[in-house]
Each structure stands twice: as structure tokens, then as C-alpha cells.
Amino acid sequence: MDRTSATDVLICGAGAAGLTLGIDLARRGVSFRIIEKLEVPFAGSRGKGIKPRTQEIFEDLQVVDRVVAAGGIYPPDREYRSDGSFQDSADPLSSPTPTEPYLLPLMVPQFLTEGVLRTRLAELGAQVEFATELIGFEQEQESVTAQVKSATGLESIRASFLVGADGGRSFVRHALGIDFPGKTLGVRAVVADVIVDGLSNDVWHRWGDGDMARQIFLCPLRRTEMFQIQGPVPMEGDVDLSPEGLTELIAVRTARRDIIVREVRWASAFQMNARLAGKYRQGRIFICGDAAHVHPPTGGQGLNTSIQDAYNLGWKLAAVLGGAPDSLLDTYEEERRPIAQDMLGLTTKLLQALRERGDMHRGKEVQQLGLGYPGLSLALNAAARDGKLLAAGDRAPDALLQGRAGQSLRAFGLFKGPHWTLLGYHAPQETSIAARHNLHVHQIGAAGDVLDSSGALREAYGLRPGDWVLVRPDGYVGAIVDSTNLPRLEEYLQGVGLARTTAAGTS
Ligand SMILES: Cc1cc2nc3c(=O)[nH]c(=O)nc-3n(C[C@H](O)[C@H](O)[C@H](O)COP(=O)(O)OP(=O)(O)OC[C@H]3O[C@@H](n4cnc5c(N)ncnc54)[C@H](O)[C@@H]3O)c2cc1C
Numbered sequence: 001m002d003r004t005s006a007t008d009v010l011i012c013g014a015g016a017a018g019l020t021l022g023i024d025l026a027r028r029g030v031s032f033r034i035i036e037k038l039e040v041p042f043a044g045s046r047g048k049g050i051k052p053r054t055q056e057i058f059e060d061l062q063v064v065d066r067v068v069a070a071g072g073i074y075p076p077d078r079e080y081r082s083d084g085s086f087q088d089s090a091d092p093l094s095s096p097t098p099t100e101p102y103l104l105p106l107m108v109p110q111f112l113t114e115g116v117l118r119t120r121l122a123e124l125g126a127q128v129e130f131a132t133e134l135i136g137f138e139q140e141q142e143s144v145t146a147q148v149k150s151a152t153g154l155e156s157i158r159a160s161f162l163v164g165a166d167g168g169r170s171f172v173r174h175a176l177g178i179d180f181p182g183k184t185l186g187v188r189a190v191v192a193d194v195i196v197d198g199l200s201n202d203v204w205h206r207w208g209d210g211d212m213a214r215q216i217f218l219c220p221l222r223r224t225e226m227f228q229i230q231g232p233v234p235m236e237g238d239v240d241l242s243p244e245g246l247t248e249l250i251a252v253r254t255a256r257r258d259i260i261v262r263e264v265r266w267a268s269a270f271q272m273n274a275r276l277a278g279k280y281r282q283g284r285i286f287i288c289g290d291a292a293h294v295h296p297p298t299g300g301q302g303l304n305t306s307i308q309d310a311y312n313l314g315w316k317l318a319a320v321l322g323g324a325p326d327s328l329l330d331t332y333e334e335e336r337r338p339i340a341q342d343m344l345g346l347t348t349k350l351l352q353a354l355r356e357r358g359d360m361h362r363g364k365e366v367q368q369l370g371l372g373y374p375g376l377s378l379a380l381n382a383a384a385r386d387g388k389l390l391a392a393g394d395r396a397p398d399a400l401l402q403g404r405a406g407q408s409l410r411a412f413g414l415f416k417g418p419h420w421t422l423l424g425y426h427a428p429q430e431t432s433i434a435a436r437h438n439l440h441v442h443q444i445g446a447a448g449d450v451l452d453s454s455g456a457l458r459e460a461y462g463l464r465p466g467d468w469v470l471v472r473p474d475g476y477v478g479a480i481v482d483s484t485n486l487p488r489l490e491e492y493l494q495g496v497g498l499a500r501t502t503a504a505g506t507s
Contacts, residue, residue: 003155007033008321010146010159012172014128015042016110017289017306018165019117023061024314026124028418030321033157034126035148037133044266045109045193045221045228047303053368054304055102056475057311060416066116071108072222078203080254088203099397099460100369101412109221110303134171137162144284161317162285165310170291176282182275185296185348190239192229192246192267198259199227207254216253226265233269241267272296274344280333288313293340298350299366301343308368309336315418315473324497335373369395372476380479382488389462392480396471399456404449411457414442415471420498424448425458426465431483433490434500
């Protein structure tokens with residue numbers, strides 16, 4: 001007979017999205033299981049660019065330094081001309097600013113990033129169940145019952161919620177019959193992790209930029225002995241992914257016979273698609289990451305968007321399990337689907353530029369720091385403000401502050417952890433919001449616990465005395481209200497599961 005068990009959240013898939021969700025739920029004390037059908041972790045480099053916004057999230061999840069240590073900065077590009085000469089150029093390193101502390105062009109092979117995430121999960125007392133596959137599920141009013149197959153047999157897991165973080169071919173999305181419209185982009189590419197003789201590993205070697213038929217790139221993968229090969233290949237026909245086949249592909253495109261592929265650790269020839277799921281939620285079941293959107297790797301957005309989906313969903317699942325209204329979970333799709341839609345447009349546009357002009361300018365938009373949710377249902381603006389200033393829904397910037405005891409503080413330091421943060425800026429003594437579980441309240445100003453001596457917070461947030469800023473657990477501004485609108489803030493807090501705790505219960 002099948003074994004049966006129960007949990008609050010069942011996460012299907014332990015890629016970057018599933019692992020991020022697992023960490024977020026673990027640090028909130030939510031009971032969950034994370035299952036992965038592979039027997040061992042996936043070993044390919046795939047998504048190797050970690051964007052500044054994701055670096056901020058990694059700070060909050062307490063893994064950023066380990067992720068940087070696992071990888072490094074992108075090497076300079078070496079562009080070869082047809083006569084064999086070359087020119088090196090590096091993206092200028094942007095200096096971090098007090099409001100944007102991470103601007104590193106960070107490169108970490110995906111399997112190393114995922115390794116760091118699994119380590120963090122273990123620290124929080126959880127682990128991935130490998131060789132465990134979701135093979136079916138039924139949804140009832142109050143729960144989802146999932147059928148799972150592993151070496152020990154079949155198991156029925158009853159969960160309050162199921163999250164399909166199960167990649168582009170998502171079993172969960174298919175089983176729910178969620179449509180996945182979009183298009184195949186008419187580009188097929190090889191990507192492979194290889195050991196190569198004949199190339200230095202201090203630059204990203206690039207041949208044939210501007211000509212899709214000749215293009216081939218070899219990027220040294222930081223902290224490994226491997227290079228990642230990327231190159232377009234014809235849409236039809238077999239591609240020889242053996243060491244000899246890839247050596248020949250390189251020779252044909254570079255006119256160099258001294259570059260020898262000794263070993264292929266992972267290789268794939270894939271067709272580029274741009275597709276977006278029709279919906280992200282069906283009752284108690286959600287899809288997240290590549291299960292909800294796939295797109296070309298141009299712009300390096302997929303891994304990052306997947307992590308940010310999970311980071312958006314985690315706190316909402318925890319809040320609803322803790323008693324917040326179920327409608328909070330509808331904001332996951334409301335907020336994340338338009339982001340994916342725009343990202344599909346961006347990556348397809350970059351691919352088009354690559355096809356037509358042979359290069360693509362990756363502007364500031366690929367850093368994902370400008371993304372946010374202004375104008376959506378979790379954004380409350382109730383203070384007289386200039387429209388050019390930061391608004392509810394925007395990313396909450398960092399700022400350098402001082403603690404009342406004289407120590408240096410950062411706004412991100414106040415936000416770090418699973419809680420909400422409320423900042424009262426020179427707010428009148430008599431106005432305040434009562435303390436409650438999961439909400440940290442700080443008063444900024446001469447009479448407060450935090451000082452903004454340089455005015456950095458005032459400037460970054462566009463604050464006036466009497467303003468209150470509520471920062472969500474995922475680092476976006478939830479509300480900006482002035483002191484006359486505190487009742488509206490109280491109402492907002494109730495809606496996100498932060499009702500006031502009194503001796504008689506919550507109010
Ligand atoms: C060549 C290439 C280059 C890329 N470059 C970048 C880049 O520079 N930057 C970037 O951000 N992104 C990049 N990406 C995209 C990135 O790799 C993906 O967006 C990312 O892996 C998505 O993470 P995920 O967790 O959503 O899905 P996945 O990583 O696909 O993980 C899903 C997991 O679910 C498991 N699973 C599936 N079905 C089941 C089941 N029924 N039961 C249990 N487990 C199941 C799978 O085995 C898998 O491990 C690139 C991708 C490719 C192919």
C-alpha cells in the first residue's frame with residue numbers, strides 16, 4: 001500500500017526556483033518538502049550571470065558572499081577578427097552606490113550557485129529529496145494530494161499548496177492544462193561545458209560576432225577548469241556533441257586547429273523559445289520559474305527571474321498559511337506575470353539584435369534593479385508626493401544610516417530577514433503603529449532609534465517629516481503614507497496577515 005504523509009507546501013523541482021523557495025519557507029518555519037526527480041544535482045553551467053537584483057536577494061537569504069566566492073567577475077571579451085587578430089574589452093565595472101550596493105557583473109556556473117543554495121537549505125534544517133518524482137496530483141477544497149515515486153515506492157503527500165518549480169517542460173503545468181503560448185524563435189544553439197587545450201582562461205573568446213553562421217564563444221567558467229561553449233547551429237540535422245565533433249565545430253568557425261576539446265562534461269543543442277504561461281495559479285497550485293516562462297538566454301534573465309518568482313511567492317504562502325487572506329496569493333501572478341512578459345520582450349529583442357547586427361547592447365534593464373510592482377494591488381500610496389519620487393511598489397533602495405548607539409547601519413540591514421519593516425520618518429511622537437509579530441518598526445530622527453544624519457534615506461525615499469514607509473519582506477515598498485493616513489496603513493497590514501496581536505487574540 002502507498003505511504004501517506006502531510007506537509008504545508010510541496011515543492012516539485014530543486015532547480016534555482018525550488019531551492020530559493022525552500023530556503024525562504026525554511027527560514028519562516030513553514031513545513032515543506034522539496035522533491036527532485038534527478039538522482040543527483042544537475043551538473044551543467046547553464047545560467048551563469050547573477051544580476052544585481054538577485055545579488056540583493058542573496059544578501060537577504062545570507063548566501064551572497066558564498067555565491068561570489070563560488071564564482072567571480074565576468075572576464076573581458078576577446079573579439080577575434082577574421083585575420084586572427086583580436087581586441088579585448090571589458091564592460092566597465094560600475095561602482096556600487098549607497099542605494100545600489102551590488103553592481104557586480106557576477107558569473108557563477110549554475111550548478112555552483114545551486115550548490116550554495118543547497119548548503120543554505122541544509123543550515124536551515126531541510127534537504128532536497130532526490131530521485132523522487134511527482135507523477136500525479138488531485139486538488140480538493142482544502143488541500144492537494146500528490147502522488148510521488150521514489151526508490152522506496154509510491155507515496156501520497158497531502159499538502160496545503162503545491163508549487164511546480166519543475167522547469168520549462170513542467171509536469172505540473174501540463175497536468176493542469178495551463179496553456180503556454182509563444183513562439184519558437186528559429187534559432188538553435190549548442191551549449192556545452194568542456195575541457196579545452198589551446199586557450200587562455202582569462203578572457204571570453206568570441207569569434208564571428210555579427211555572423212550567426214560563424215559565431216562561436218568560449219567562456220572560461222570561474223572556479224572550474226571548464227569553458228562554456230555557446231554557438232548557433234543549423235535548425236535541422238544532428239549536432240555532434242562529442243569532443244571530436246565540438247573540436248571540429250570550433251575549427252570550422254575559428255580557422256584554428258590548435259583548440260582541442262579534451263572532454264565534454266555536459267552538452268545540449270536546444271531551440272530557443274519565448275513562451276509565457278496563461279496563468280500562474282490554479283486553486284492551491286502554483287507554477288514558478290521556467291515552468292511559467294521560457295525565453296532565449298540573451299540578457300541572462302531566466303535564472304534570475306526564476307529566483308525572483310520564488311522570492312515573491314515564499315512570503316505570501318507563509319502569510320496565508322499563517323492566517324492572511326487567500327487573495328494575497330493572487331498577487332503572485334498579478335506581480336510576476338507582467339515582469340516575465342516584459343522579460344520575454346527584452347530577451348527576444350536582444351536576440352534579434354544579435355541576429356541582425358551581430359551584437360547586443362545589454363543596458364541597465366538587464367540588471368533588474370528597476371523592476372517593481374507600482375500601481376498594483378499591494379502598493380498603497382497615501383502621502384502627498386511628487387510623482388517623480390519613489391512610490392509604493394518600487395524596489396526599496398539601500399541607504400547608509402546610523403544606529404542610535406553610534407554604529408553604522410544599512411537600510412538593507414534593517415530589512416534583512418523574513419519580516420516586514422516600517423520606517424517612521426520624523427513621525428510625531430503620538431502617532432505610531434502598534435508592535436506585532438513579523439513587523440519591525442523603526443523611528444528615524446533625533447528622537448528615534450535610527451539616525452539619518454547624511455539625509456541618505458530621506459533622499460533615496462523622497463521622505464518628508466511625518467511619512468511612514470512600509471517595506472515588504474521581499475524588499476519592495478508596500479506603502480508610503482503620511483501620519484494622517486495611519487488607519488489606511490493599519491488596514492493594509494491586516495490584509496497581508498499582520499493583524500495586531502492583543503491579549504484577546506488578533507485584531
Ligand atoms: C544555455 C543556457 C544559458 C542560460 N544562461 C542564463 C543566464 O546567463 N542567466 C540566467 O538568468 N539564466 C540563464 N539560463 C536559464 C536558466 O538556466 C533557467 O532559467 C533556470 O534553470 C530556471 O530555473 P528553474 O528552477 O525554474 O528550472 P530548472 O533549473 O529547469 O529546474 C527544474 C527542476 O525540476 C525537476 N523536475 C521536473 N519535473 C519533475 C517532477 N515531475 N518531479 C520532480 N522533479 C521534477 C527537474 O529535474 C529540474 O531539476 C540559461 C539557460 C540555458 C539553457
